[in-house]
Amino acid sequence: MSSLFGKPIDTLKGVGKKRAELFAKLGVPTVGDLLRFYPRTYEDWSQTIDIEETVANEVNVIKAEVLATPSEQRIRGGMILYKTTVADESGEMQLTFFNNPYIKSLLYAGKTYLFRGKVSSGFIKKEMTSPDFLPESRNLPILPVYPQTQGLSSRMISDAVKQALLLLGETVKDPLPAELRQQYELCHLSFALENIHFPKSEQELATAKTRLVFEEFLVLQLGLMKIKSRRKENNVHLVSSQFPDEFAELLPFELTGAQKRAIQESIDDMAGKTPMNRLIQGDVGSGKTAVAAALCFAVIKSGKQAAFMAPTEILANQHFNSLQVLLEKCGIKVELLTGSVTPKNKKRIAEELIAGEIDLLIGTHALISETVAFKNLGLVITDEQHRFGVGQRSALAQKGEHPHLLVMSATPIPRTLALMIYGDLDISILNELPPGRQKIETFLIDSGKRRRAFGYVQKHLEEGRQGYLICPLIEEGESELTSVTAYAKIVAAFFPKNTIGILHGKMKAKEKEQVMQNFAKGELDLLVATTVVEVGVDVPNAVIMLIENAERYGLSQLHQLRGRIGRGKHKSTCILVSDSQQEDTIERLKIICSSSDGFKIADADLKLRGPGDFFGKRQHGLPQLKIADMMSDIEILKKSQECARQLLESEEIQEEPYRFLRAEIRLLFSKSQDLTFN
Structure with missing residues (x-):
C-alpha cells in the first residue's frame, strides 16, 4: 500500500495531467492518497419504492420504465425543458430535465432505469425534477459521494477510484497483522478499502468503516505516544518541589483548590527527572493566568528565565499589565515584546534578555523571531493553544535547553478527547471559578x-x-x-x-x-x-x-x-x-x-450536536483525520488507545509483523507541518 503513495495519480487510466491538477487541489496527488480519499456520504439506491407509495418533498428511489423519448419544450427566458413519463405496476410519474439536450440519447423508451430524486405532486401525476438515474442492470445499490472541486465531479472521482482499487491486487500488505485483526474483530485492508468506496450493503460499509477508523486512531495514538515517550531528556531546570507560599502572599485573592492542585502538579513535574510538558485546561475566568504566574515565579526564583506567548497584542498587553504589577513587587523584571514595540526598545530588550537582566518576557509571535535570544530559558508558556501550532511552541522552546513547557487553553473539552487532541501533553484541569466571579x-x-x-x-x-x-x-x-x-x-x-x-x-x-x-x-x-x-x-x-x-x-x-x-x-x-x-x-x-x-456544556454539546461540529476547524498541530471522528467514534478511540499502549509497552511494535504499521505512522506524521516522527 505504501508504494502506491509514490505512484502519481496521472498514471491511472482516464486521469491526464489537467485532471491530476484538479485532484491535487483536493489533496490527492497519488494513487495511495486516492484510495484513502473517502466518500463524504453515500446515496442509497437499494431501497426502491413503488411510484404510488413515494412521499412528496422527500428523496425517493423508483424503478420504472421510460414510456417515451423525452420531448423538448421551450419556455420564457430561453430555457428548454425535456419531459417524459415513466411507469411501474403501481402508476406513472412525470420527469422534467432543464437545459439537458443529451437526455434524449441517455433515456430510451421501453427500457427500465433506477431514478433518484425529490418527488412533488403535479396537477395530474407525481413529478420528479432532474433526478439522477442509472440503468437497471448496474449493480451498485449504494453509491459513494466524494468531496469535489470545480471540473472534477463525484462520478469522475469514483471512476478513478475503481482504477486505483485494481492496483491493490490480492496480496496488499495489511499494516495490521492477522493476530491483531482477530483480537479486535477487524476486516482485512483490501476488504475495507473496497467496501468503504463501493459497499454492497450497509453492514459491509459499517465493517469497512470500523476497520479504517480503528487503524487511523491507532496510527495517530502510536505516533503521539512515541513522541511523548521520547521526552526523556534530563531536567536541567530543577525547581523546589514545594508550593511557592511566597507567591500566594503576593496575590490580592485566595487561590482556588483547583489552582493550587494545578500549580502543585506542574511544580512536581519541574522538580522531576524530565522537563514539564503540561496543558492547563480551564473554563473562562477559571484563573489560568494566576497558575502561569506561580510557575513563572517558581522558575525565576530558581535562577531561570520565562517566556509567555499570547496570540494577539491586546492579550499580550493584558498579561503584561497584570503580571508586571504582581511580580515586580518581589524584584522580578517583566518586559513586553510585540510588533508595536519601537526598534530602539526591541534592541534594548534583546540586549537585556541575553544578559539575563529580564526575568519574564511576555509577547506575541515576536518572541520566536531570530533576534530574540535568552541567557537561560527555563519555562515557555503559550496562551490559547488552539491559536498556535505545535511548531510555534517548539520554535520558542528551542530558544532554551529543554525548558519546561506550559500550554493554556480556555476551551473546555471532555477529558477523553483532551487526551486525544493534546496527546503529547500531560493535563491539569481548572474546574472551579475564583470567588467573586459574577454569574x-x-x-x-x-x-x-x-x-x-x-x-x-x-x-x-x-x-x-x-x-x-x-x-x-x-x-x-x-x-x-x-x-x-x-x-x-x-x-x-x-x-x-x-x-x-x-x-x-x-x-x-x-x-x-x-x-x-x-x-x-x-x-x-x-x-x-x-x-x-x-x-x-x-x-x-x-x-x-x-x-x-x-x-x-x-x-x-x-x-x-x-x-x-x-x-x-x-x-x-x-x-x-x-x-x-x-x-x-x-x-x-x-x-x-x-x-x-463550561465542561458540562461541552459534554452536552458533544451529545446534542453530533460528529464534526464540536471543534469546527481542526486543531492545529495534529495530522488531519480522514475518516475517524473523535465524538461519534469514541468507543473505537478507546480500543485503539488500549491497543497502542499494549504495543508500546510490550515493544511488539518493533517486531517484523508491524513493519507496515510503522510505515503508516511515518507517512501520517510526514504530512503534518507541526509534528515529526522518525
Whole structure:
C-alpha cells in the first residue's frame, strides 16, 4: 500500500495531467492518497419504492420504465425543458430535465432505469425534477459521494477510484497483522478499502468503516505516544518541589483548590527527572493566568528565565499589565515584546534578555523571531493553544535547553478527547471559578423582542456600562463584510447617541487590535462583532451581550462568547436571539441559559450536536483525520488507545509483523507541518 503513495495519480487510466491538477487541489496527488480519499456520504439506491407509495418533498428511489423519448419544450427566458413519463405496476410519474439536450440519447423508451430524486405532486401525476438515474442492470445499490472541486465531479472521482482499487491486487500488505485483526474483530485492508468506496450493503460499509477508523486512531495514538515517550531528556531546570507560599502572599485573592492542585502538579513535574510538558485546561475566568504566574515565579526564583506567548497584542498587553504589577513587587523584571514595540526598545530588550537582566518576557509571535535570544530559558508558556501550532511552541522552546513547557487553553473539552487532541501533553484541569466571579444571567428570546432587548442594552449604556452585539452569521453567498456592515447600520439607527465599533475577521490584525484597545479604554460604548471576540481582552465594564442567530452556534462557542462579559463587579446579562422552532435546538439553547459550567456544556454539546461540529476547524498541530471522528467514534478511540499502549509497552511494535504499521505512522506524521516522527 505504501508504494502506491509514490505512484502519481496521472498514471491511472482516464486521469491526464489537467485532471491530476484538479485532484491535487483536493489533496490527492497519488494513487495511495486516492484510495484513502473517502466518500463524504453515500446515496442509497437499494431501497426502491413503488411510484404510488413515494412521499412528496422527500428523496425517493423508483424503478420504472421510460414510456417515451423525452420531448423538448421551450419556455420564457430561453430555457428548454425535456419531459417524459415513466411507469411501474403501481402508476406513472412525470420527469422534467432543464437545459439537458443529451437526455434524449441517455433515456430510451421501453427500457427500465433506477431514478433518484425529490418527488412533488403535479396537477395530474407525481413529478420528479432532474433526478439522477442509472440503468437497471448496474449493480451498485449504494453509491459513494466524494468531496469535489470545480471540473472534477463525484462520478469522475469514483471512476478513478475503481482504477486505483485494481492496483491493490490480492496480496496488499495489511499494516495490521492477522493476530491483531482477530483480537479486535477487524476486516482485512483490501476488504475495507473496497467496501468503504463501493459497499454492497450497509453492514459491509459499517465493517469497512470500523476497520479504517480503528487503524487511523491507532496510527495517530502510536505516533503521539512515541513522541511523548521520547521526552526523556534530563531536567536541567530543577525547581523546589514545594508550593511557592511566597507567591500566594503576593496575590490580592485566595487561590482556588483547583489552582493550587494545578500549580502543585506542574511544580512536581519541574522538580522531576524530565522537563514539564503540561496543558492547563480551564473554563473562562477559571484563573489560568494566576497558575502561569506561580510557575513563572517558581522558575525565576530558581535562577531561570520565562517566556509567555499570547496570540494577539491586546492579550499580550493584558498579561503584561497584570503580571508586571504582581511580580515586580518581589524584584522580578517583566518586559513586553510585540510588533508595536519601537526598534530602539526591541534592541534594548534583546540586549537585556541575553544578559539575563529580564526575568519574564511576555509577547506575541515576536518572541520566536531570530533576534530574540535568552541567557537561560527555563519555562515557555503559550496562551490559547488552539491559536498556535505545535511548531510555534517548539520554535520558542528551542530558544532554551529543554525548558519546561506550559500550554493554556480556555476551551473546555471532555477529558477523553483532551487526551486525544493534546496527546503529547500531560493535563491539569481548572474546574472551579475564583470567588467573586459574577454569574452571567442568560435569556433566550425571538427576533420579535429584539427592539425591547436593544432598549435593555441602552439602559446599561446610560448607566456608563458597555456591551457586545454579536453579528448574525453570514448566509451562503454573502460576504462577512456585507453581513457586519448591514447589521451595524441597524444598530447605528437604534443607538444614534452612542459610539459604536465594528470588529470582523476580514480586518487587518492592527485594525482589530486598535478597535479592541478603543473598546477596552471605554472610548466605544458598543462593539458590533463576529466571533473574533471569542478570544479577547478583559473589559470589566462590558456587562451585556446580545447574540443573533444563536441557534447556529455550538454551545461551547456560545459559552466562550458569553465569557467576554461578567469580568467585573457589575451584574452581567447575555441575550440569545433565535427564531428556531426545532425542539432539539430549543433544548440546546436552554442548556446554555441554565448552566455556566463550561465542561458540562461541552459534554452536552458533544451529545446534542453530533460528529464534526464540536471543534469546527481542526486543531492545529495534529495530522488531519480522514475518516475517524473523535465524538461519534469514541468507543473505537478507546480500543485503539488500549491497543497502542499494549504495543508500546510490550515493544511488539518493533517486531517484523508491524513493519507496515510503522510505515503508516511515518507517512501520517510526514504530512503534518507541526509534528515529526522518525
